[in-house]
Amino acid sequence: MLKISIASDHRGIQIKGRLIQTLSAAGYDIVDEGAESEATVDYPDFAKLVAQKVSNGQADRGILICGTGIGMSIAANKFSGVRAALCYDEVMVEMSRRHNDVNILCLPGDMIGDRPVDELVQMWLQTKFDGGRHAVRLEKIAAIEKTNAQDSAASVE
Numbered sequence: 102m103l104k105i106s107i108a109s110d111h112r113g114i115q116i117k118g119r120l121i122q123t124l125s126a127a128g129y130d131i132v133d134e135g136a137e138s139e140a141t142v143d144y145p146d147f148a149k150l151v152a153q154k155v156s157n158g159q160a161d162r163g164i165l166i167c168g169t170g171i172g173m174s175i176a177a178n179k180f181s182g183v184r185a186a187l188c189y190d191e192v193m194v195e196m197s198r199r200h201n202d203v204n205i206l207c208l209p210g211d212m213i214g215d216r217p218v219d220e221l222v223q224m225w226l227q228t229k230f231d232g233g234r235h236a237v238r239l240e241k242i243a244a245i246e247k248t249n250a251q252d253s254a255a256s257v258e
Contacts, residue, residue, distance in 0.1 A: 103226065106160035108147035110173075113166025113210035116218055120164065123219045129226070132160060148176035151241050156180040163205035164222065170209035170227035177205050182240075183247060188215055194221050198228035200235045 109117040114136055125131050134150040136142045144167040154160035155177075163185075165173035170187040177185035185205035186197040189212060197203035206225050208218065224254060230236075 102128050103161040104132065104159075104160050105136055105150045105164060105226075106132045106154040107164040107166075108151045108171045109136055109166035109210065110142050110144040110147055110168070111136055111139045112168040113208065114139050116166050116208065116210050116213070117164075120166075120218065120222055124222070124226075127223070144172045145176040148173045149180075150166040151184070151205060152180040152183050153179040156182050161204075162226070164208065165205060166210045168209065168211040170207040170212075174205075174207040177207065178183060181244055181250065182243075184242075188221070188225070191221065194225045195228050198225055199231045202230040202235070202239060 107117060107121060117133075121131050121133055124225055132154070146166055151160070151163035151165055155163045163177070165177060165185070167173045170189070174185045174187045177183050177227055183205055184201055184203045186193070186196045186201065186203045187207045187209065187210055188197050194206070197206070203225075204223065
């Protein structure tokens with residue numbers, strides 16, 4: 102079963118707790134990276150914990166929740182090999198997996214409303230990557246990432 106690293110800031114704590122229960126009951130290996138309470142915290146600290154685990158292979162997938170999901174997705178996408186996307190409905194969830202092989206799902210804790218978050222996450226976990234022309238596109242993204250990393254390393258020297 103997939104190993105999933107999950108974190109939220111203070112605005113996503115309730116959804117995170119519910120998802121941990123649901124996913125654990127479904128047999129997924131869940132690693133809770135925090136936050137632990139509704140006390141105000143900075144979302145980049147938690148995005149970093151999850152994105153590092155996905156980037157280095159310690160987790161198969163990640164889930165991040167903040168107020169809008171935007172900040173988490175920006176921070177997570179700074180890590181090599183991470184493809185994080187903000188999704189809030191069934192179409193976005195499905196296409197994020199089928200066309201982009203998204204490995205970190207970012208959810209908007211304040212904006213998800215009455216949508217069935219558990220069902221969205223299950224759909225995201227079960228949807229397969231289509232490959233084909235989409236794999237070619239992901240290879241191009243990886244090449245950009247590699248070039249940027251090399252350029253950054255060269256500018257430091």
